Amino acid sequence: QSVLTQPPSVSGAPGQRVTISCTGSSSNIGAGYDVHWYQQLPGTAPKLLIYGNSNRPSGVPDRFSGSKSGTSASLAITGLQAEDEADYYCQSYDSSLSGEVFGTGTKVTVL
């Protein structure tokens, strides 16, 4: 019952740039609530990648960047590397549901 929509998959060759969209509505992203992104490597717990729309925690490479506009947000990965193969999820707050909501998830494949 995800209320944030992401593309199921994106792919790119090593070194290329890929972007992942996260589309919400007027009760979450469109209402001005921040968007956060997580990376989930196979068989592991999610890890914080971007917080507050565009901020990187310490230790996250600057190849990862985030942005937000209107009812959508985006995650960009530049200089794609094999180790970036993972699932990526966006997250925000929804005032109609009075709770946290996640995106549907996007699998990134490095060709």
Add this chain to the structure above:
Amino acid sequence: QVQLVQSGAEVKKPGASVKVSCKASGYTFTGYYMHWVRQAPGQGLEWMGRINPNSGGTNYAQKFQGRVTMTRDTSISTAYMELSRLRSDDTAVYYCARFVVVPAAMAAEEGWFDPWGQGTLVTVSS
């Protein structure tokens, strides 16, 4: 370092209950809400609810109202999530995650999860 360590995998029969623990270390346990998120096999992340470790107050996703109970024991910095009347579609990995509130947030519930526990696989099968 901030760390959340969860209890081990569980196998339960339909109709039973399961209680998962999440032990926090490296920070003041009562200073951050703890949330629970689950992930069914091959599926995405699903928010279940949260507990305020300081007051014990809880908020649950509507889907789990009446079936989930979140508690805490501040003396051992541990949060618990109990899910009752288990069904086969409750088979999932259950995560606890510390919640960091957005500075000057529009809502007190606005923030991000960092870090996450390692996850606890709960299998419901007859």
